[in-house]
Each structure stands twice: as structure tokens, then as C-alpha cells.
Amino acid sequence: GAVVSQHPSWVICKSGTSVKIECRSLDFQATTMFWYRQFPKQSLMLMATSNEGSKATYEQGVEKDKFLINHASLTLSTLTVTSAHPEDSSFYICSASIPGRRTDTQYFGPGTRLTVL
Amino acid sequence: TQLLEQSPQFLSIQEGENLTVYCNSSSVFSSLQWYRQEPGEGPVLLVTVVTGGEVKKLKRLTFQFGDARKDSSLHITAAQPGDTGLYLCAGDEVSNYQLIWGAGTKLIIKP
Numbered sequence: 001g002a003v004v005s006q007h008p009s010w011v012i013c014k015s016g017t018s019v020k021i022e023c024r025s026l027d028f029q030a031t032t033m034f035w036y037r038q039f040p041k042q043s044l045m046l047m048a049t050s051n052e053g054s055k056a057t058y059e060q061g062v063e064k065d066k067f068l069i070n071h072a073s074l075t076l077s078t079l080t081v082t083s084a085h086p087e088d089s090s091f092y093i094c095s096a097s098i099p100g101r102r103t104d105t106q107y108f109g110p111g112t113r114l115t116v117l
Numbered sequence: 118t119q120l121l122e123q124s125p126q127f128l129s130i131q132e133g134e135n136l137t138v139y140c141n142s143s144s145v146f147s148s149l150q151w152y153r154q155e156p157g158e159g160p161v162l163l164v165t166v167v168t169g170g171e172v173k174k175l176k177r178l179t180f181q182f183g184d185a186r187k188d189s190s191l192h193i194t195a196a197q198p199g200d201t202g203l204y205l206c207a208g209d210e211v212s213n214y215q216l217i218w219g220a221g222t223k224l225i226i227k228p
Contacts, residue, residue, distance in 0.1 A: 004159075043123075043205055043221040044160070093159045105150065106207075106216075108159030 003027050004096050006109035013084055014117055020080045021112045023050075023094030029074035030096035034106065035067075038091045050077040050094075084116040120144075121208050123219030131227050133195050138222045140206035141188040146217075147209045149189045151180055154203040154221075163191075196226045 003026040013019050023033055031052045036044040048069050049057040056069035066088075068080040081088055091113050095106040121142045130136055140149065148167045152160035164173050166182035166189060173180045177200075179192040189208075193200055206219040 006159075041203075041221075041223060043218045046216075046218075091157075095159070105162055105165055108152075108161070111157065111159045113157065 002096075002107040004030075004094065004107050004109040006094055006112050008112060009110060010113040010115075012115045012117065015085050016083055018080055018082045019084055019114060020078055021092055021094075021114075023077045023079070023096075023109050025075045025096050028096075030077075031074060032097060033071060033077040034095045034097070035069060035077075035079050036093045036095065038093060038111075040091075044093065047079075052077075081114065084114070086116045089114055089116045121206060121217045121219045123206055123222055125222060126220060127223045129225040129227065130196060132197055136193050136196055136224070138191040138193075138204055138206075138224075139188065140190070140208070140219045142208060142217070143187065144208065144217065145186050145211045147186070147211050149182060149186075149206060149208045151189070151191055152205040152207065154205060155201075156203075160203075160205055193224075196224075198226045198228050200224060201226050 005024045007022045011019055033050040035047045038044050046059050047062045050069045050071040052071045052074050058064045066082055071077040091111050093108055093111040095108040097106045121140055123140045148165055150165045151163045153163055154160040164180045169186045170184045171182045177194045181190045204222045208217045210217050
């Protein structure tokens with residue numbers, strides 16, 4: 001149980017384009033999901049908390065207009081990187097916690113490798 | 118700024134050797150989680166420790182939570198190449214309702 005999927009697993013795009021990443025909870029309902037980015041050989045950096053039916057909560061220093069988060073249903077959250085630039089290239093990972101606080105055990109998706117040319 | 122210092126950051130040892138990874142902080146945690154992440158994949162939870170002084174074993178992995186709940190260690194006995202990966206600790210900080218992540222330990226076990 002507690003499986004989280006992400007799509008796509010990797011994406012290459014041109015600078016200036018927008019990229020959407022999907023995060024799905026496959027066998028449970030996730031009222032709260034979390035989005036992280038991870039640079040090579042580094043730990044996870046929490047970007048935002050995605051709340052079903054309401055606005056996402058962004059961490060300090062994360063541009064909400066650049067990283068658009070939508071949590072339209074209890075099983076799907078999306079992260080859209082708008083007007084992507086090479087510095088946005090990173091490994092993006094989503095997670096869902098049960099029962100829903102970010103301090104509860106988190107189940108992670110497999111991640112999405114974004115490369116912006 | 119709350120910190121969870123994880124050490125060592127990188128460790129490369131021969132198969133069969135033992136090793137210990139440490140996570141230390143000045144903050145008190147209500148719980149601490151250990152994850153293992155392989156390249157190109159998301160982290161996978163190994164264990165959660167909750168009680169001060171608690172010791173949990175997962176086959177050749179032994180996890181310990183400090184008595185004061187400020188630190189934790191992961192000890193691997195007779196390491197195998199399959200143990201290779203990035204090990205991450207994450208603490209649930211009591212006073213600030215935050216999940217604090219360690220920087221990770223990149224572990225390579227050479228056959």
C-alpha cells in the first residue's frame with residue numbers, strides 16, 4: 001500500500017517552455033502532498049505543500065508564480081514549472097504523508113528528472 | 118535555523134565492513150525517520166524511531182534514537198553492494214512543527 005507515482009519520469013524541454021509534472025496516490029487518498037527538488041548528491045529541499053481544494057503553501061524563497069501547484073483531487077497534484085530555464089533543471093520529487101501532516105511518514109514518488117536546454 | 122547534521126557525507130568501503138552514519142542536532146525531535154534513495158528514484162522509508170533510546174533492527178541495519186531525542190545513528194553490519202545508496206535522515210522537530218532533513222550520506226560498497 002501507499003504507492004505514489006509520478007509522470008513523466010524524465011523530461012527535456014527548451015528554455016522558456018512550461019512543464020507539468022503529475023503526482024498521483026494510487027491506493028490511498030492524499031489530502032496533502034509535498035513537492036521537493038533535489039540537486040545531484042544533495043538532500044531534499046521542500047518547495048511547497050499541496051493541499052487538496054485550496055492554495056499551496058510555499059516555502060520561503062520558492063517563487064509561487066514560477067512553480068504552480070494544483071491539487072484538484074484527493075489523488076492528484078500537479079507541479080507546473082513555468083518559463084523554465086536551465087537553472088530549473090533538477091530532480092523533482094513528490095510525496096504524500098499518512099495521515100496528512102508533513103511530519104508523518106512520507107511516501108515518495110519515483111521522481112521526475114527535468115532538464116532544461 | 119534548525120539543522121540536522123548528517124555525517125559522513127560520503128563513505129566508500131569494502132564489502133563485509135561495518136559502518137555507522139550519524140544524524141545530530143541541537144533540536145529535540147518527536148520522531149526521526151531514515152530513508153534510502155537510489156539514483157533516479159524517490160526515497161524509501163527504512164524506519165521511524167520515536168522513543169528516546171529506542172533501537173530498531175532491520176536485518177543488518179541497526180537504528181538508534183538518542184536518549185534525549187536529538188540524535189540518531191544507523192549502523193550497517195557486514196555491508197553488501199546492495200546497500201549502496203543515499204541515506205537520508207529526517208527529524209520531526211518538536212517546537213517548530215517542521216520536518217528537518219539531513220544532507221544525506223552517499224554510501225558505496227565495493228565488492
